Amino acid sequence: MVVDQLSESEVDRLFHALADSTRRSIVVRAISGEHSVSSLAASYAMSFAAVQKHVAVLEQASLVTKEKRGREQIVRANRETVRKARQLLDEYEKIWRQRADRIADILAEDSED
Amino acid sequence: MVVDQLSESEVDRLFHALADSTRRSIVVRAISGEHSVSSLAASYAMSFAAVQKHVAVLEQASLVTKEKRGREQIVRANRETVRKARQLLDEYEKIWRQRADRIADILAEDSED
DNA sequence: CTGATCTACAACCATTTGGTTGTAGATTAT
DNA sequence: ATAATCTACAACCAAATGGTTGTAGATCAG
Structure with a gap:
């Protein structure tokens, strides 16, 4: 394990x-550039409050941060969190490799006798 | 884009x-080896039916498959789906790099004059 | 100062989620 | 044949989710 900087419930929040x-x-738009909550909200067929809630969910998952600028809140994506999520999935793929190695070892032992 | 073999709702199901x-x-246990639903269920402090539902959620997300063997159902993890999830997050990280490149290009153009 | 804009947050509602228990069908073991 | 095991699935329930509208506080523009 290398990536376990995240608790189980943090991973829950992240994937959720x-x-x-x-x-x-x-998230994609926040990665690409700076946007206020209201400018983001203008893009979606739902109320401002609904988008605000989505941003709050992303914020609690540390996927974005908000920074107050005048009367606006600027939403920025958090690169590190996306990296952690990817690394978590990398770990899963690593388990497969370990399993394959384990099986290969057993086969090698068999042929040693 | 390279990974878009998945529809939006499939990605929803996957991350959910x-x-x-x-x-x-x-998923981790299914990666590591073969397990029936009931042997998996024995590990968790919840009913068999609850674990059965969790497996069903994983199955609908294509993260695992079930194969009937006698009266048991063997649960196997689907390596390809984990890879797709990781690649999706890779794409996000790629957007950051593209943004950085774009900014670098603009700075380079500025200094060309 | 007044009005427009941006945000925060509460209250409400329908649907989904994650758990339960109970019943029933298949398969295996005695 | 009977009993035990494994699975499927329905019905139910509390809590969370994802949306709404409405109200109110800050900030900016005229």
């Missing part, structure tokens, strides 16, 4: 936040 | 399936 297309879209 | 520690645990 990513499990909604509106939220993923917000 | 990963957003639960019991389900992630089941």
